[in-house]
Amino acid sequence: MNNIIVSPSILSADFANLQSEVEILEKNGADWIHVDVMDGHFVPNLTIGAPVVKAIKPHANIPLDVHLMIENPQNYIEDFVKAGSDIITVHYEATGEFTEDIISNIKSHNVLVGLAIKPKTMPQDILKYLLMVDMVLVMTVEPGFGGQSFIEECAEKIPVIRQNAPENLIVQVDGGINEQTAKICKSLGVNSLVAGSYIYNSTDMKEAIKALKS
Ligand code: DX5
Numbered sequence: 559m560n561n562i563i564v565s566p567s568i569l570s571a572d573f574a575n576l577q578s579e580v581e582i583l584e585k586n587g588a589d590w591i592h593v594d595v596m597d598g599h600f601v602p603n604l605t606i607g608a609p610v611v612k613a614i615k616p617h618a619n620i621p622l623d624v625h626l627m628i629e630n631p632q633n634y635i636e637d638f639v640k641a642g643s644d645i646i647t648v649h650y651e652a653t654g655e656f657t658e659d660i661i662s663n664i665k666s667h668n669v670l671v672g673l674a675i676k677p678k679t680m681p682q683d684i685l686k687y688l689l690m691v692d693m694v695l696v697m698t699v700e701p702g703f704g705g706q707s708f709i710e711e712c713a714e715k716i717p718v719i720r721q722n723a724p725e726n727l728i729v730q731v732d733g734g735i736n737e738q739t740a741k742i743c744k745s746l747g748v749n750s751l752v753a754g755s756y757i758y759n760s761t762d763m764k765e766a767i768k769a770l771k772s
C-alpha cells in the first residue's frame with residue numbers, strides 16, 4: 559500500500575446523519591474527513607460552519623480536514639481550531655497580502671495548515687509560501703459545488719508545485735476526482751485526494767476508497 563491520503567468530502571453525505579456518515583467513512587478506510595465550508599461570498603454556495611465541525615469531532619477518530627472557502631478567513635480561525643479541526647486550508651485568493659500572517663496564525667494553534675488555489679490562480683503565485691505550509695490544495699474544479707467535472711489543465715500545476723516544494727509537503731487535489739482522474743494526479747505528484755460524488759455514488763464505498771489509494 560502506498561501513502562495516498564484519501565479525504566472524502568462530507569458535502570455529498572446525508573447532513574441529517576453526520577455522526578453515522580463519519581463513522582461509515584472511517585470504517586471504509588478514509589484517512590481524513592474533508593469538510594467544505596462555504597460562505598455564500600467567496601463561493602456562491604452556503605454550507606456549514608464551525609458548529610458542525612464541533613458536532614462531528616467526538617465521532618471522528620481520523621483528522622478533520624477543513625477547507626475554508628470563505629472571505630476573511632482570519633476572522634474564523636480560532637472558531638475552527640476550537641471546534642476540533644486538524645487541518646485548516648485557506649484560499650490564497652481570500653488571503654492575498656495577508657497570506658503569511660494567516661498561515662502563521664493557523665500554525666500557532668498547532669494544527670496543520672493548507673493553502674488552496676482556484677483553477678485560474680497560477681502556482682507561481684504561491685511558491686514563496688511552500689516552506690511555510692503543510693499542504694497545498696490544487697482545486698480541479700471551480701470551488702462551490704460537488705459533482706463537477708475535473709478541469710484537466712489544473713493538473714499541470716501539480717508538477718510545478720511538487721518541483722518547488724520540500725519533500726514532506728502534502729499536495730492535495732479537490733474536484734471531479736474519480737479513479738481515472740486520481741491516476742493522472744498521482745502520476746504528477748499528488749499524495750492527497752478529496753472526493754465527494756465518486757465515493758458517495760459508488761456501490762461499494764470501501765472499494766472506491768481503495769481504488770483511489772491504489
Ligand atoms: C468543491 C468542494 C469539493 C467537493 C468535491 O468546492 O471543495 O470538496 O465536495 O466534490 P466532487 O468530488 O463531487 O467533485
Ligand code: ZN
Pocket residue numbers: 567592593594625732752
Ligand atoms: Zn473541498
